[in-house]
Amino acid sequence: MATPSSTRPPPTPRTPGMLSRAGAGVVAAGLVLGLPIALTAMFSPTLSQEQHALAAISVLGQDQPAALRSERERTLGTFATERALADYLDAKSLPPGSVLMDTVYGFAVFAASDNPRQFVLPSDEDFTRILNDPAAYGVRYILSVPATGRGTSDAVNRRFPTLYENGAQLATLDVEVPNSGPNQPTWRVWRVVE
Numbered sequence: 001m002a003t004p005s006s007t008r009p010p011p012t013p014r015t016p017g018m019l020s021r022a023g024a025g026v027v028a029a030g031l032v033l034g035l036p037i038a039l040t041a042m043f044s045p046t047l048s049q050e051q052h053a054l055a056a057i058s059v060l061g062q063d064q065p066a067a068l069r070s071e072r073e074r075t076l077g078t079f080a081t082e083r084a085l086a087d088y089l090d091a092k093s094l095p096p097g098s099v100l101m102d103t104v105y106g107f108a109v110f111a112a113s114d115n116p117r118q119f120v121l122p123s124d125e126d127f128t129r130i131l132n133d134p135a136a137y138g139v140r141y142i143l144s145v146p147a148t149g150r151g152t153s154d155a156v157n158r159r160f161p162t163l164y165e166n167g168a169q170l171a172t173l174d175v176e177v178p179n180s181g182p183n184q185p186t187w188r189v190w191r192v193v194e
Contacts, residue, residue: 071182078181082108085177085187089141094118100134101143102154105185109143122155131159134170135192142171142192145185164188 086109089099096117103110103121110119120130120139130137144164147157160168167173171190178186 078184079108079112081177081179081181081184081187082106083112085109085143085189086112086114088175088177088189089118090114094140095138097130097138098140099143100130100139100141100156102156104150104154105145106143127155131155135194139192141174142190144188144190149185151185163190 082105089109090113094115097120098118100120101109103123106119106121110116110121113119120127120137124130126137130139134142142156142160142163144156144160145151145154146164147154147161151157156163160170162168163170167190171192174189174191176186176188
């Protein structure tokens, strides 16, 4: 009596070429499906403001009204304020952990900085401890945004609800930085009172 394994044909050996052809097919399918979706999103003003702005001021947007082109040029200026704020803080040559901020809006400041170790961010495992007593942990500056819109979820605003308005008896105003980007907050840099 034959066993089931003895009646099966031997398995077809897989060669590296077969696997790479299959992988290439998956990549090609991903491009064919993904490219139109990505392009649609990039040219949508509601899904991708910055990329849409690039299109509007490029050759693709030459037929756009002047007012729209001007608005898109302002959108491209988004984060110029955050870059300047990063430069301002970098010029101080601060040691690690000197600047406390949330990344709800602050991600652009952090990304533009040449000294990212100066920041204490929500992703740091000691963020909550430092947020609860900034002066005790050597924080020299706190960045704040208004507690409106996305700013309502900002950890600094949630911990110190009056910081943006009056320093929350924790800090004195060092500088206020009006934002050049559309729908972006005015920043306040607070010097922590020791």
